[in-house]
Amino acid sequence: MSVHEQAAAAVLSQLFLAADGALLGLGLAYVAVRSILKFTANSSALRKIEQAPSIHVSDLRSVLTLPSANANNANEQSNCEKLVIVRGTVEAKSAVDGHCRSGVLASQESGDKGVILQRSQTCIRNEWRGFFGWTSNLRSLFVSSWKEQESSTVRMVPFILVDGGRLPQSAYVIVNMEGSRHPLPLTTVYRHLQPVNASPYTFLQALFGHEYPVGLLDEEKLLPLGKEITAVGICSLKDGTLVMKSCEDLPFFLSDMTKDQMLVDLDFKNKVLFCSGIVLGSLAVGILGYVVVRNWNRWKEWRQRRQAQQQSPSPNNDVNYQGPVDDEIGDVPDGELCVICLMRRRRSAFVPCGHLVCCQSCASSVKRGLSPKCPVCRQAIRDLMRIYD
Incomplete structure (x- = not known):
């Protein structure tokens, strides 16, 4: 397979797996419905030919x-x-x-x-x-x-x-x-x-x-x-x-073909259509069910974070908030500056990756995002830990 074909295959796989595989599930569901409809039509034809003298x-x-x-x-x-x-x-x-x-x-x-x-x-x-x-x-x-x-x-x-x-x-x-x-x-x-x-x-x-x-x-x-x-x-x-x-x-x-050969041919096609309809339908239901459950859980987590943010305002929105003196004033070495604002000292470590690269304010902003990830390793963030020295 050439480089262009590999790139096209990668794009198609990303397209089919978009939205946690929702497009793939819908495609399998469409093929399964078509198989069941053809099975129904073939079954009716099989009965008519079997009963015909x-x-x-x-x-x-x-x-x-x-x-x-x-x-x-x-x-x-x-x-x-x-x-x-x-x-x-x-x-x-x-x-x-x-x-x-x-x-x-x-x-x-x-x-x-x-x-x-x-x-x-x-x-x-x-x-x-x-x-x-x-x-x-x-x-x-x-x-x-x-x-x-x-x-x-x-x-x-x-x-x-x-x-x-x-x-x-x-x-x-x-x-x-x-x-x-x-x-x-x-x-x-x-x-x-x-x-x-x-x-x-x-x-x-x-x-x-x-x-x-x-x-x-x-x-x-x-x-x-x-x-x-x-x-x-x-x-x-x-x-x-x-x-x-x-x-x-x-x-x-x-x-x-004779009548017996027609019946054998239609019976074989019916078995293939029935099995393919059941298998593809089961796969489609499983994929679509996984997509629904996963996106429902994401929506609930996002809603909980929004409610928590509204109930407890962040330090950035509090006009009376005064950060630590050593974070705002004084000379901070370049190796200890926050990688986002480049102004304050690094104070918060991300859990579970453990990277200490952000100040308390920027780390809180990152955590409140829809899909919080560490700016260094892009791993999902579950919590923050304040580091004291």
Whole structure:
């Protein structure tokens, strides 16, 4: 670690430990609350996925059919929605319209076909600390020096899920991607890293410790035809057609994992979030409690000193006070002068350090301060002792 990083780390540690660690306690409390909120949301999602039936595409109509006698009404059937888990194979919707494998997306580089195509270009940047000081980017203290700036475009066509690659007219469900922000189980079909030629401007950026580009990463990902995935969402009947849409309360929509794998993943995350919330919350409560008690005791001590000062005025405020004759008059050697006023003889020793460096008046003034400390060793002062010779 360089000298600049050590100085920055020292400043950050002083900042977090300011006010006896109050800022650190508040930060831990914020993280603990976030962990508990995420644990609550994950627990709700875990219960919903655990209770959701895992069925085949061909059995969806029987699950969504209303059991009541009035289920023949088309409006009631169209309003029937249920959270289900379906494992099926990806197929283009155009296949059920009689256009065999038309209306699909194809990768320009690999030629693979799919229903969702994502093209991204990532500018990979490096950061060097240079000769003229450390980097101006404070994030380099916490994250890697490699920075990425990505721009991507996503295209998709309507697609369906079918059972085991079979495509009968009555056994498919349309996947509705509108409003879904869930991660997609895409497959990388093309990746190419192109180095960036250095220029004089790049040399200046590196010399002064700024970010500079080192390469461009081009990628193409798609959801290929024939891939087996799991859909977790709300299934409904619309005009006699099965439609699956995402549920915002769940962390999954389309995934490579099965239902059992999803439950194991959510259960592990819940345990981590719960333990981290409890541990960080306990630390935050302990730190904040220590801060409150310590500052309360300081305030009481300050209040007691103020009351004592008001009840018994100091010799400096007493107009009739006359100090010892040998303190005010006569020649006092330089080695025996008070280090504060440089006028009177040293008469008071500080307890517990024992330094005899102040006269009676200046020592009393120091002791009446909010946080009295010895002017020599900076140790806290508990009392004064008058020295006679």
